[in-house]
Amino acid sequence: MSDHSEHHIVPLKVYFLVFSALMILLFVTVGVAMVNLGPFNIYVAMSIAIIKAVLVVLYFMHVRYSTKLTMVVAAAGFLWLVFLLGITILDYTSRSWIPGSYQ
């Protein structure tokens, strides 16, 4: 006798909704890139990319319906990426705060 609680079947509607959202966000990203937002272009583009990634992770990769452990593992990966990027960028941005430093 098998346990069905891990075999949550995602309704077709959800998959197609998520797919549509992904496609719409894709065209939004391209559109926004055509507008000059100065330094904000990168933040908008990355925010949209993050939303798309979250949608894929939660629905296509079933993390929404998985165990808490799976969610923690997934989150840890992204958190560690933030450590790597964040602290290194801290180094580069703070170099200009010191006059005459190596840049």
Added chain:
Amino acid sequence: MDTTSTVERVSATGIISDTIRTNFLNADYGIKSWLLTKDHKRIAILYLISITVFFMIGGAFAAMIRMELITPEADVFTSEAYNKVFTTHGIMMVFFFLIPSIPATLGNFLVPVMVGARDLAFPRINLLSWYIYVIGGLFTLTALVLGGVDTGWTFYTPYSSTYSNGYVMLTGIGIFITGFSSILTGLNFIVTVHKMRAPGLGWFRLPLFVWANYAASLIMVLGTPVVAIGIVMIALERGLGLGIFDPRLGGDPVLFQHIFWFYSHPAVYIMILPGMGVVSEIMACFSRRHIFGYKFIAFSSLGIAIIGFLVWGHHMFVSGQSSYAGIVFSLFTFIVAVPSAIKVFNWTATMHKGRIVYSTPMMYALGFIGLFLVGGLTGLFCASLGVDIHIHDTYFIVAHFHYVMVGGSVMAYLGGIHFWWPKMTGRMYPEGWGRFSALLVFVGFNLTFFPQFIAGYLGMPRRYHVYPPEFQIYNVLSSGGALVLGIGFTIPLIYLFWSLKYGEKAGPNPWRAAGLEWETTSPPPTFNFDYQPVVDHEPYNYSEIDARSSATVSTHSVQEEQHV
């Protein structure tokens, strides 16, 4: 496998009989049964043999370094050759010995047994990890034979990416491949500890050795890929001309250092955490006491693993990194020392009012505590921005990391090998020789590395084979010590091997230690237990164990029929 009759038999007598029966060593014979095994215990032995080979190679190169450094002039090697010698020593020892050492040998052997499982979560991936390790090693050894690499084990750019004439790519590929071995081992441990613990074995009933390997596995999984991509970037630059670190294109050498040290600092915690796990097990057993502050030690392991990822810039204080970043890294480095210190206090407290047994493993563990203490405290000197400006790239740093890596990790490794030798092989090693070697290692080690603190403090740079004559006395002492240390390492190699055939046969629990691994036979059967272990008591229940009569072999009541 028919478990019912076995369970009834054990329940009735309460004693696990260990006369001639099938264990994992004699379950199957022939080279194929070893090279295609899925048994984590056999894979552990395969690793044990391979890493010993790499340890010997790394040791040989260390001997070459110490030989050259006896005199201030260059009489053994040219500059280029010397660069290759210390590079090879570093690469062999870091990537092919220290990182896999405890996790791939003792961890592989013990983690499934300690959690009461039949094997790791992914046995075939475990075997694959060994093959990957060997293949990576062969790539690197090939590079060595062809002429070696002279960049230092840290292969900083742009020297490694643009200017070096050594076999950087081949060596890099070898290390890259072996990195996957580490990742797969860590992955296996993480899933096993989360998903395969026996009934009743909650997280806080796990042996601290398991916590330690779990924490080290987190580091393996999160850190190794970053150095991997660093190697890929160097390979792309050397092989395909994709200049990412090329200074002529605007490449930044400090960027490489960030990528490199993001892994390589946490890597040192991969090397020490499992060693600390071994020490916890040994201290409790040979003080005959429950470990003091179990939860503190468990959480400290996690704390070291996590905070250890935030300190990497302390290797780059003088490289051009911003001072603000330096302050942050320095602060976190001081913070990461706290959980390590907590452990040292807890081990000491464990001994208080204990009945200390000065067995070989205990001698290694006690040595660990003293030497790790020195290594750790000198690490704080290095972490201080102002001090580091003077001692960076001197022998002070070399002494610091050898105290923690050799005085710490290697001593713990040897202690662990001795402690679990009877369990793994069913034989005891000769205790007299064991204690003698432990002492020799301790004395030899201090003689080798303590003078290096002084030499470094006085200004002798590292990676130099020509030095001002006023440093000679320290180098001579150091090289003398290295000879003693080498002998100290060689003797166990001989008697451990000897014991396989001639050592006294060991019962299931010669140390009367606590832990599931001691409740099965020595050596264990292929699937570790003949029954489903159920854990109904706290770990390190030494007072209980000692209260029972020493005639009883079994040390915990087995309640197979009662499911928790």
Added chain:
Amino acid sequence: MSDAAHNSLVAHQFDDARQQQEAATVGMWTFLITEIMFFGGLILAYMIYRNQFAESFHAASRVLDVWVGCFNTCVLLVSSLTMALGVRAAQMGDRKKLVLFIIVTMIFGAAFLGVKAYEYSEKFEHHLVPGPTFHFHGVPGHEHAPNAEIFFSLYFAMTGVHALHMIVGLGLMTWLLRKSIKGAFNKDYYNPVEICGLYWHFVDIVWIFLYPLLYLIDRS
């Protein structure tokens, strides 16, 4: 519960199918976070240099065709959808649909690689491959690009490593296809489908970041 021990689909180290399935999922996710960190190093390098050489990156990025990249992104998003539908088919025990969706996923994956190959060949033609043949004149309006070569080094490194992962993905799909056709999966056992799906989606996510980073720096 004890039936599981005799169920040949449950490996000997596991107690039951559920433990096996959960272990497989957690195991694959643990592997995927190593991939996050692997690509993370490249993204770090990209971000640092983009900040340092903003003008050159801006100019160099304009050489890449936005719409070709957009098409490729669509292709991968569709392949993710079909992969998810394939897993769903496996969950429902529908072998025919599973096989169909795997094949469609593979076709889209191959299409992505085909387009990528076309883009690469274009770069070769226009001397945009870093090395002795590299020569970048800039684009109209953005002629000053002294550090463009580093952009292209990163472009090839990032999309190249991504493409390698796609190729591995296609290899996994081929293996999965063979097993699906043979009927190895049913509604009680489809772990390999699920975890190959996880890998495929992950490689898609990497491209979701790569596309705006490399192609969409500023197209105003």
